[in-house]
Amino acid sequence: MLILFAAPALWPEYETLLPAALARAGIAAQVVTEAAPEEVDVIIYAPSSWLQDFTPYVKAKAVLNLWAGVERIVGNATLTQALCRMVDPGLTEGMVEWVLGHALRHHLGMDRHIVNPGHVWDATCPPLARSRPVAMLGLGELGLACARALQAMNFPVTGWSRTAKDIPGLRSLHGETGLKEALSQAQIVVTLLPKTPETENLLNAERLAFLPKGAVILNPGRGPLIDDQALLAALDGGLGHATLDVFRTEPLPQDHPFWTHPKITVTPHIAADTRPETAVGVLVANIARARDGLPLLHLVDRARGY
DSSP: OEEEEEOGGGHHHHTTHHHHHHHHTTOOOEEESOOOGGGOSEEEEOTTSSOOOOTTOTTOOEEEESSSOOTTTTTOTTOOSEEEOOOOHHHHHHHHHHHHHHHHHHHHTTHHHHSOTTOOOOOOOOOOGGGSOEEEEOOSHHHHHHHHHHHHTTOOEEEEESSOOOOTTSEEEEHHHHHHHHHHHOSEEEEOOOOOTTTTTOBOHHHHTTSOTTOEEEEOSOGGGBOHHHHHHHHHTTOOEEEESOOSSSSOOTTOGGGTOTTEEEOOSOSOOOOHHHHHHHHHHHHHHHHHTOOOTTBOOTTTTO
């Protein structure tokens, strides 16, 4: 097999790991960064790639995206090959750690102890997690993993998705009525949805107004899930805080009001990243399936956009 690694900025991280993983799996394959298009069997890809026209790759059985998000490639009209998103166990672990850490930060009120220039003796004891409802918007691989971790800490979690899901042990709502119910009860909201036309500005002024006073938003999903101006207005009103890891423009411009707003914490898109040491296992599994003509893992539904 000939595998084209069309993500040059990431090649140094995979140059040794990927061939070694293929060899361990008994897959006879050559991994290259340049090739005649008609000879390529599988393409490993990142949206920042030089490769934007997939038409010449007539033999390629699959395009394996190195990122979880596919919004920058799924609309490419030349892409007729099967497209798979990255579901990396290391990425999932990182996301769970970020969500759990920032949820506990706000739940326990850590800021008033960490940043306490006046040396105020504030002995206010936080409630137990069982008294702090969480709304998890998005119940895919990442959302469900984070919901389970929060449940393990005794947070009462309500999940929400655009379509109905029956998930054992998790209260799950869907649709507009379900979203209003989930938000109205939540003291912490986590947004882990893909960016699609249906999810852009999901948290707009109307829906942000459903949240109880003092509620906290954690957004490690996609920047456009939240209306920026509506969020700023809500924070100037009764919303408690927003911890944001993703933005419409990245890096976040220096003059953006998020940097200086006292109720916003900016983290630089670090909640989760594809980790080569675990991602190679996912790549190898799909390369083997492409070789053997088996159904591919994590296949993207073009109509849904993820």
